[in-house]
Amino acid sequence: MKRAMLIAGNWKMYKGPSEAQAFCAAFAPPRGVDVVLLPAFPALAATVESGTTVFAQNVHWEDEGAFTGEVSASMLHELGVVGALVGHSERRQLFGETDDGVARRVAHALEAGLHVIACVGETGEERERGQMEEVLRRQLSVLQRHERLAVAYEPVWAIGTGVTATPEQVQAAHAFVKGLVDVPVLYGGSVKPDNAAELLAQPGVDGALVGGASLDVASFTAICETASALRS
Numbered sequence: 001m002k003r004a005m006l007i008a009g010n011w012k013m014y015k016g017p018s019e020a021q022a023f024c025a026a027f028a029p030p031r032g033v034d035v036v037l038l039p040a041f042p043a044l045a046a047t048v049e050s051g052t053t054v055f056a057q058n059v060h061w062e063d064e065g066a067f068t069g070e071v072s073a074s075m076l077h078e079l080g081v082v083g084a085l086v087g088h089s090e091r092r093q094l095f096g097e098t099d100d101g102v103a104r105r106v107a108h109a110l111e112a113g114l115h116v117i118a119c120v121g122e123t124g125e126e127r128e129r130g131q132m133e134e135v136l137r138r139q140l141s142v143l144q145r146h147e148r149l150a151v152a153y154e155p156v157w158a159i160g161t162g163v164t165a166t167p168e169q170v171q172a173a174h175a176f177v178k179g180l181v182d183v184p185v186l187y188g189g190s191v192k193p194d195n196a197a198e199l200l201a202q203p204g205v206d207g208a209l210v211g212g213a214s215l216d217v218a219s220f221t222a223i224c225e226t227a228s229a230l231r232s
């Protein structure tokens with residue numbers, strides 16, 4: 001039987017501890033799918049307490065030090081957080097994260113025993129210029145296969161826009177990613193209950209990184225159920 005899909009809910013800068021608690025109290029992940037929630041730092045502890053698997057939205061490359069505004073893998077471990085997202089396009093575009101920084105964060109997190117979802121993806125302009133493969137190649141050049149590493153292919157033009165990549169675009173990008181780094185590859189970018197089945201059914205898609213639709217219990221549950229049904 002094929003390995004279960006991974007559905008990760010990226011809450012971004014939404015939901016403090018009490019909203020996180022309320023979500024978890026109402027959320028019953030279906031069987032046959034690996035579900036991960038990624039709350040903002042202040043809501044990590046409340047989400048861990050619910051018994052759900054929790055990843056952070058970022059992690060630093062040092063264990064401690066003078067790095068204002070950052071958190072370390074050991075701090076996350078102590079809270080019961082078992083993984084981290086690294087290199088989300090919002091981090092790259094709005095907060096100046098570079099491929100080099102992503103490489104250091106990923107390497108340290110893996111070394112420290114965390115799971116990592118590393119994000120890659122081209123902007124709309126890069127796609128129009130025919131540079132998708134070049135961009136993915138550059139972003140993936142800093143990553144190596146690891147049993148606790150997954151990649152999320154998130155075309156920047158599809159994030160939070162309601163526009164998803166077509167199944168053909170997803171399939172092609174995932175095959176390209178897997179050809180460079182042989183790890184599970186999640187699709188991210190406007191995944192919703194009504195498009196999840198089509199996107200998740202594409203060859204090379206091992207799960208989804210869900211933003212907006214993960215904030216609502218009913219829509220996130222529906223996506224998790226779709227993923228479970230596809231692999232059962």
Ligand code: PGA
Binds near residue numbers: 159161190
């Ligand atoms: P979206 O976000 O599902 O709201 O497009 C995805 C992401 O940014 O991970």
